[in-house]
Amino acid sequence: MDIMRVEAFLRVCATLLFITTACLVRLDTQTSLIFTSFSRTATFRDMNALFVLVFIDIAAAGYNLIQLVIRGLLSSHLKPDMTTSYKHLAWLSFLFDQVVAYMVFAATSAALTASLLALTGEHDLFWMKLCNKFNRFCTQIGGAMLCGYTAFIFMVMVSSLSAFGLFRHYSPRSFLDLK
Template sequence: MESRTMVKMEAFLRLCAMMLSILAACLVGLDSQTKLLFNTIERKATFRDLDALFVLVHVDSVVAGYNLLQLGRCFISARFEGSLKGSYLYLAWVCFLLDQIAVYVSFGANSAALQASVLAITGARSFQWMKLCNRYTRFCVQIGGALFCSYAASLFMAVISSISAFNLFRLYSPKQFLLLKFN
């Protein structure tokens, strides 16, 4: 019963992380705002203007797809709980390593996008970079919301990674050492 509860909790966290990653990718990828500059030039701000936002869309999409695949694994392992014992050690290692990679890549892409967004808000006078968010306010607010969703997805992925580590290292411990008791 403890294992089944753990799988349900992991599946719920993966579903939340997947939905937040999809939301962040859609918010960034579909965000654009057009402004008229100097009453003659029309300029459109999109996620392609900042390379970090372009990378964030792709990373969030891949993380959402990975969580969808792992969600399928959670449903299969919950259904066939007793019959997958033989190669479970290798599967636990693969899941642990892939979860670690997903968390670190997602967090790195979020941090790079946040850094680029802060530069868009504040500008950099020494490089003669203008502030962009005073002209494209709605665009910047939507990117901020997407970054919040993406960081929340990374946080969920970190919790999932700790569950994955628990599931892996539980296989190496004595029988009574790392058992969770759900009462």
């Protein structure tokens, strides 16, 4: 199995996990009775971190789909002697893979931090534990966080393969040649 196929497989897995995370967070709602006559519905819009996570994951999934299409088109037209002419595309792919991996990690970590605050509450600020009232909502958000971090791990592997694909264009002798 060559590197292009492994990278495509990892991108497909990451894309599926990004879509799963976005769907789990976006479609998660639960209504609970707070007082005897007052009900409250918990949605992803209640926490800005979850709102941002949905859009970051959708953008990351879209980016990976675009990469799959571009790589599919290039691999069908790429001849062995043309590998050096796509060096600039390797740089762009490497940089964008890095940006997507870091953005996904940041968004998922922010959502996890906000979710942990909802889980534990903050006694000094008089913030109550929300997961006591919205158990199913919090469980589903926890599953989404697990999918999000798994997708991040796949993006780290994709980024590593992208770095390998970029730096294999440079031989050790010409890589350090500053002339």
